[in-house]
Every structure is written in structure tokens, then in C-alpha cells.
Amino acid sequence: MIVLKALLKQRITFILLLLIPILLGLIWVNYFQDTVDDLKVPVVLVDPYNQTITDELLSEIEVDDTFNLTRTSEIPLKALERGEVEAIFVLPENLKELIMWSDLEGQIKWYRNDRSLFDGLFKEQLASSIMTRAVRAEAANVVQNYDSEENWEEMFEFGLRYFEPEPIFQMNFQQISSDMSENDSSDQYYLMRWLTWLYLMIVSSFFTKMMLEWKEQHISGRLKVISKTNSLRTSWLLLTGLIIGTLGLILVISIQWVFLSQVYLLSLLVDIGIILVSVFGYLLLTFIINKKETLWALTLGYGMTSSVVFFLLFFQILNHSWWTKLFLPSWILL
Structure with a gap:
């Protein structure tokens, strides 16, 4: 002691x-x-109307390991100018209806600065998720034009068989792991x-x-x-x-x-x-x-x-x- x-x-x-x-x-x-956060691509998704379709789209986008995604209702242009974010994507009002009628040309605004490099990765994922729904909606529209008695919602859900549980068309994918x-x-x-x-x-x-x-x-x-x-x-x-x-x-x-x-x-x-x-x-x-x-x-x-x-x-x-x-x-x- x-x-x-x-x-x-x-x-x-x-x-x-x-x-x-x-x-x-x-x-x-x-x-x-800080190092982990810096490795992620900072992206802002703006939905001023707080639409449920936004939640559905985000659930289909893999953002955990690649993107540092922030969802907001206002456009943070100052943060983009300072380089704090790579890009800003602004969703339009009535996005679900626009997808339903395939009226998407120029509807989604994409802001980026001259130093943005990797925001295109998120753009491709967002576009893929939206176009998956748009293709299904267009197919349902075509079917309903030929037969007005067909239920549009049933035709839209029927399109899921091309995407779930696995797409009908698949590439022979092989992953080479890095150590x-x-x-x-x-x-x-x-x-x-x-x-x-x-x-x-x-x-x-x-x-x-x-x-x-x-x-x-x-x-x-x-x-x-x-x-x-x-x-x-x-x-x-x-x-x-x-x-x-x-x-x-x-x-x-x-x-x-x-x-x-x-x-x-x-x-x-x-x-x-x-x-x-x-x-x-x-x-x-x-x-x-x-x-x-x-x-x-x-x-x-x-x-x-x-x-x-x-x-x-x-x-x-x-x-x-x-x-x-x-x-x-x-x-x-x-």
C-alpha cells in the first residue's frame, strides 16, 4: 500500500x-x-413538397457507402458555391403524376459547380429509379389504350416482374475484389x-x-x-x-x-x-x-x-x- x-x-x-x-x-x-465522411460524395436532394414518391425513390437508391445524402426543402446554392456539396437535385411538384404520364423531360433540375466530379453517379441512380417507374407507367398506358377495361394499377404492378426479384435480362457479372x-x-x-x-x-x-x-x-x-x-x-x-x-x-x-x-x-x-x-x-x-x-x-x-x-x-x-x-x-x- x-x-x-x-x-x-x-x-x-x-x-x-x-x-x-x-x-x-x-x-x-x-x-x-472525418475521413469516412470526406470519402462520401455530398449530395443534396430537394423536395419542396415533401412527396411520398421521394421516400420510395430513396429506398431504391444505394447511398449508404457512396453518398452523403441530405434531403431538404430548400435549395442550398451557397453550399454548392462553397464546394460543400457536389450537386443539388430538385424534384418537381406532382412527380408521381409526371412519371405516370411519362412527362419527365427537363422536370428535374440538376445544379453542380465546375469542381463537381462524382455527382453523376447519384444522377444515374436517381434516373434509373425514376425511369424504371416511367417504363412501367408507359407500358400500362399502352395496354389501357388498346383495352380501356384493363386496370391501370394492375398493369403498372405487372411491370414489376421485369425488375423483381431479379431482372429478366441479366449480364454475366463477376466481381474482382480488391485487398x-x-x-x-x-x-x-x-x-x-x-x-x-x-x-x-x-x-x-x-x-x-x-x-x-x-x-x-x-x-x-x-x-x-x-x-x-x-x-x-x-x-x-x-x-x-x-x-x-x-x-x-x-x-x-x-x-x-x-x-x-x-x-x-x-x-x-x-x-x-x-x-x-x-x-x-x-x-x-x-x-x-x-x-x-x-x-x-x-x-x-x-x-x-x-x-x-x-x-x-x-x-x-x-x-x-x-x-x-x-x-x-x-x-x-x-
């Missing part, structure tokens, strides 16, 4: 253990969300694991600094007499290992869940293992060094060298060998 109280009295402990991970997490989530997004996600996953190790190594170095201060002030003997427990180093190892290990476990599981949507035990054991080995390495240093300056020099030197080796392996400039395993982050890439 005495060692724990001594650790918790240090303000830097709370900053490193709590504030920094929270701050980095917020920055990362905000950056990730680019998977590779990007995998790269980010490995980098986040390396950052976790680096962060916790820095935290461990501050705990080691406290240990060196106690060693310099000859507190070890006094604490042993007062607490009647194991040596100062044993208490330090148990508490530091528990704190760093628990924090590492939370971070590693969170990273796996974000990037992999599940927890892999082997990777989890590797990450926690190199973190705890780092803590044990700091314990060994307390037997050898006495000055905090030496601690910072060793931490900086080993951290930078290990990071260089990690990135050389990461970019496949260097191959795994027995000596690369001496640098703990290299185990992440095995």
Missing part, C-alpha cells in the same frame, strides 16, 4: 495513465469519422499496436524514475521495515506490472475490436507479453543504473532503435532474424 500511495501521489501518473489515452482516442475517433482496403486496415492495426507498446514503455519509464528516486534516497530499507512486506523492487514490479498490464489489456482489446471486430488471443498474448517484458526490463535496470539521465538515454535509445527495426520489418526492407527479436516491437509482425 505504501508503494501504491507513493505512485499515485505523482501527478504525472494520472496524466500518462488517463488523460493521454483518452485524448489520443478522441483525436483518432474524430479523425476517423487495398484490407491492407490499409491491417497496416493501421499493426501501427496502433506499435504505438501502444511505445506509449506504455514511456509510462513504465516514469515509474522507473520514481524507483530510482527512492533508491537514491535510501527509502527501500525504511519501507521494508514499515510495511513488513517484500522488498521495494518486488512491490514495484507487482504494482507496475498490474497497472501497465491492465491498461495494456484494455488498449489492445479495444484496438482489436475496432480494426478486427473480434479478439484474437494469440495477438493479445504477444502484445501483453512484450509490454510486461518491458516492465521487467526496467526492473533489471534499477540494479544497474542510478541516475535518471541514464534512464532517459536508455529509454530513448532503445525506443528509437526498436521503432526503426519495426518499420524496416514493416516495409519489408529487413527480414526477420534472431537479432531482430531482441527489439520487442518486432514480435508484433511475426
